[in-house]
Amino acid sequence: MKIQTTNNLCYRVDTNSNVIIWNRLYGNPLFINKEKLNLLLTNNFKSFHHDEIEILEKHQILLPEYKDNSESYYKSIDNNHYINYSKLQQVNSLMIELTNLCNFECSYCMHKKVTGKKLNTLSINDIKKSIHQINNLFAGNQKLPYKITFTGGEPLLKWNNIKRVVEFLNKTTGYPIKYRILTNGSLIDENIAFFLKNNDFTVHLSIDGIDSVHNNNRPMINNNSYQCVKNGISILNKYDIDIGSVGVTITNNNINHINNSFIDYIKNCGVKHCSIEPDLTARIDYISIDKLAQKLVNIMLYAKQKDIIVKGFWNKPYVLMFQEVNENEKRISWCGATSGVGLVISSNAKWKVCPYLPFEIGNLDDDMDTIITNWSKWALSYKKKQRNKCNGCLIESFCMGGCIVNQYYEGVTDFRCELYNKAFNILIDETLKTNTFVNA
Numbered sequence: 001m002k003i004q005t006t007n008n009l010c011y012r013v014d015t016n017s018n019v020i021i022w023n024r025l026y027g028n029p030l031f032i033n034k035e036k037l038n039l040l041l042t043n044n045f046k047s048f049h050h051d052e053i054e055i056l057e058k059h060q061i062l063l064p065e066y067k068d069n070s071e072s073y074y075k076s077i078d079n080n081h082y083i084n085y086s087k088l089q090q091v092n093s094l095m096i097e098l099t100n101l102c103n104f105e106c107s108y109c110m111h112k113k114v115t116g117k118k119l120n121t122l123s124i125n126d127i128k129k130s131i132h133q134i135n136n137l138f139a140g141n142q143k144l145p146y147k148i149t150f151t152g153g154e155p156l157l158k159w160n161n162i163k164r165v166v167e168f169l170n171k172t173t174g175y176p177i178k179y180r181i182l183t184n185g186s187l188i189d190e191n192i193a194f195f196l197k198n199n200d201f202t203v204h205l206s207i208d209g210i211d212s213v214h215n216n217n218r219p220m221i222n223n224n225s226y227q228c229v230k231n232g233i234s235i236l237n238k239y240d241i242d243i244g245s246v247g248v249t250i251t252n253n254n255i256n257h258i259n260n261s262f263i264d265y266i267k268n269c270g271v272k273h274c275s276i277e278p279d280l281t282a283r284i285d286y287i288s289i290d291k292l293a294q295k296l297v298n299i300m301l302y303a304k305q306k307d308i309i310v311k312g313f314w315n316k317p318y319v320l321m322f323q324e325v326n327e328n329e330k331r332i333s334w335c336g337a338t339s340g341v342g343l344v345i346s347s348n349a350k351w352k353v354c355p356y357l358p359f360e361i362g363n364l365d366d367d368m369d370t371i372i373t374n375w376s377k378w379a380l381s382y383k384k385k386q387r388n389k390c391n392g393c394l395i396e397s398f399c400m401g402g403c404i405v406n407q408y409y410e411g412v413t414d415f416r417c418e419l420y421n422k423a424f425n426i427l428i429d430e431t432l433k434t435n436t437f438v439n440a
């Protein structure tokens with residue numbers, strides 16, 4: 001059978017002539033030398049050993065001459081976005097947005113900007129109703145444990161409801177549940193910590209810097225937000241509660257303060273995972289995109305030395321590229337909004353795919369078929385629209401449009417495309433230096 005080099009071949013060469021190659025749509029890169037690259041570029045495989053050909057085929061670099069893997073790739077993505085009932089049986093995660101009330105007034109709050117200013121709180125009856133609906137989906141899913149995440153606004157403002165829901169779930173469900181809470185951390189006290197520990201919660205917090213830097217980015221109504229969060233962290237540590245990750249939002253205000261010292265600080269707080277994300281709602285213009293990308297990578301590499309994994313949307317395309325996927329299991333999504341593995345019940349009692357998108361896929365009284373159909377139609381039309389924009393982008397299949405939220409803010413989408421591409425290239429250069437994936 002005749003073979004050819006894929007049209008989607010991408011490569012990067014360093015000054016020592018080390019080369020990394022990958023198929024733009026399939027990822028799973030390979031390290032080769034420059035001589036081999038030249039042979040691939042000229043479709044000359046005579047000197048390749050049989051084993052090498054097999055590896056190159058496995059990585060979608062060499063293909064049978066008849067095969068157009070772009071076509072089959074897009075077709076399979078479209079098929080995968082037709083979410084039918086059996087597809088939705090993969091749902092194993094429910095996010096409960098207890099309220100959109102908050103005791104902080106962060107400048108970049110996506111709730112205020114995207115989902116409106118009307119204040120909503122879920123009633124216990126609505127939460128139970130949503131759990132009842134999703135139980136039918138959980139029942140067909142073997143991906144245990146099921147994940148229940150409490151979020152807001154600030155979910156701890158509705159602490160009694162969290163307790164009631166957890167007690168209800170522990171009493172009524174026969175399956176294992178992993179509980180998570182996304183909180184600003186300011187309201188954690190000993191009673192709360194005791195309950196979280198007893199129910200094996202993972203706590204995800206947000207810190208935007210030390211002291212006044214945090215206070216500026218995340219001001220608290222009538223209080224010192226940094227001191228309150230610091231106090232919350234010491235209580236979590238006292239009860240040995242798993243801090244799943246710390247989220248840091250970078251804005252023009254704190255860009256100079258998120259650095260190695262900040263990583264040292266969160267290390268002392270017992271943090272092992274950190275998400276560092278430029279504001280999704282506005283461009284960072286205090287430094288150039290080049291410098292921002294380099295800075296984020298430098299922090300990531302420093303954190304790695306301290307055993308902290310730094311993640312962000314800016315390094316996600318790089319991380320996804322290294323995930324091996326085979327012909328039948330292509331990456332179909334960037335996040336839960338289009339993947340079909342999680343549902344959100346929002347504070348106004350609507351089903352959603354992401355708490356920060358205004359798009360709703362149903363009411364609590366709708367049957368699951370209606371919800372599934374709405375979700376499926378939306379995911380498919382979003383993907384088709386996005387493809388026109390992303391077709392040919394260096395990181396197309398590892399990004400696929402990225403976070404949908406930033407598309408609601410003027411001028412942010414292009415900024416983030418440039419940032420993702422720049423960070424990706426810097427990370428590939430780092431990979432060539434070390435000959436390995438640099439975010440493990």
Ligand code: SF4
Pocket residue numbers: 389390393394395396397399400401402416417418420421
């Ligand atoms: S970086 Fe931009 S153009 Fe490229 S895949 Fe992502 S959203 Fe699309």
Ligand code: SF4
Pocket residue numbers: 334335336337353354355356357402403404405
């Ligand atoms: S759209 Fe953005 S915020 Fe929403 S789930 Fe996807 S990545 Fe997360």
